Amino acid sequence: MQVFSLPKSMKENCKYTFCPGCDHGIAVRLVAELLDELNLKGKTILAASIGCSVFLYDFLDVDAIEAPHGRAMAEATGVKRARPDKFVFTYQGDGDFASIGLAESTHAAIRAENLTGICINNTTYGMTGGQLGPTTLIGQKTTTSPMGRFKDTYGYPIKIAEHIALCEGTAFSARVALDTVAHINQAKKALRKAFQVQLDGLGYGFVEILSTCPTNWKMTPDEAHERVKNEMIPVFPLGIFKDVTEG
Amino acid sequence: MAHIVIDESKCKSCFICVGTCPKGLIKKSNRVSKLGDNLVEFKDENNECIGCAMCATRCPDLAIVEVHK
Numbered sequence: 001m002q003v004f005s006l007p008k009s010m011k012e013n014c015k016y017t018f019c020p021g022c023d024h025g026i027a028v029r030l031v032a033e034l035l036d037e038l039n040l041k042g043k044t045i046l047a048a049s050i051g052c053s054v055f056l057y058d059f060l061d062v063d064a065i066e067a068p069h070g071r072a073m074a075e076a077t078g079v080k081r082a083r084p085d086k087f088v089f090t091y092q093g094d095g096d097f098a099s100i101g102l103a104e105s106t107h108a109a110i111r112a113e114n115l116t117g118i119c120i121n122n123t124t125y126g127m128t129g130g131q132l133g134p135t136t137l138i139g140q141k142t143t144t145s146p147m148g149r150f151k152d153t154y155g156y157p158i159k160i161a162e163h164i165a166l167c168e169g170t171a172f173s174a175r176v177a178l179d180t181v182a183h184i185n186q187a188k189k190a191l192r193k194a195f196q197v198q199l200d201g202l203g204y205g206f207v208e209i210l211s212t213c214p215t216n217w218k219m220t221p222d223e224a225h226e227r228v229k230n231e232m233i234p235v236f237p238l239g240i241f242k243d244v245t246e247g
Numbered sequence: 248m249a250h251i252v253i254d255e256s257k258c259k260s261c262f263i264c265v266g267t268c269p270k271g272l273i274k275k276s277n278r279v280s281k282l283g284d285n286l287v288e289f290k291d292e293n294n295e296c297i298g299c300a301m302c303a304t305r306c307p308d309l310a311i312v313e314v315h316k
Binding site: 004010016018 | 261298
């Protein structure tokens with residue numbers, strides 16, 4: 001009996017262009033599996049972002065629209081309002097979602113748009129070479145903070161899932177990780193909920209996914225997953241911060 | 248018989264699967280990919296694989312394309 005196969009929502013013979021050990025690949029697979037399981041493949045429109053996450057339309061067999069940096073939620077709003085029968089989601093990095101596009105992302109939640117947002121948080125700008133991002137941890141060295149992130153100069157990392165949960169229009173907001181099999185299974189459950197709230201017309205569904213960037217962290221994939229466990233999860237606690245379907 | 252199928256053309260030699268398999272059935276191979284990195288190999292001479300699919304769940308490059316139980 002076959003217990004694992006590639007999702008049908010992925011393009012045939014697609015090969016990821018991500019760096020070795022990057023968790024993006026797992027997140028894309030989870031999205032593809034959910035598109036299969038919820039039977040959404042033919043009626044999904046993706047608003048693509050800028051960053052490593054941009055390549056999603058090369059891997060997923062769905063229609064996509066490319067947004068300027070950070071504006072994926074604004075474009076997704078337009079798409080969803082024009083075609084409310086479609087399932088519309090964005091897949092963004094932390095720099096795209098929470099720095100350059102923080103206004104668009106937050107206001108989509110405040111307006112209670114029927115959208116799903118997925119944000120990959122790897123504490124750096126991965127594609128451009130590892131600069132300091134909005135989620136860079138205190139003390140973390142990046143190419144633009146070579147001595148580490150000082151709170152006095154750079155401020156504190158933003159906690160995206162908690163921030164989105166505060167918006168009244170948010171139906172679901174959670175933070176998950178991909179460092180262990182158990183966390184990957186939890187991530188899929190959270191993503192399913194974020195998809196389902198849109199399908200049920202309840203409002204904005206959001207999932208922040210703690211991910212690795214072994215290349216820019218200058219670590220092996222295993223060391224990077226240890227960092228997620230030891231350094232990221234204590235600062236960015238996992239959990240569901242808002243769920244209107246519960247109590 | 249439980250087993251996995253590895254698509255070597257997708258493997259980027261991150262070796263996450265090597266540390267994930269609870270039975271230690273996936274090992275670094277001596278063969279190298281086009282990029283010059285060691286590939287991985289699945290060896291299950293004593294039929295120990297239980298088809299838990301943890302390797303496929305954690306493979307970031309979808310290189311473990313099938314798991315049979």
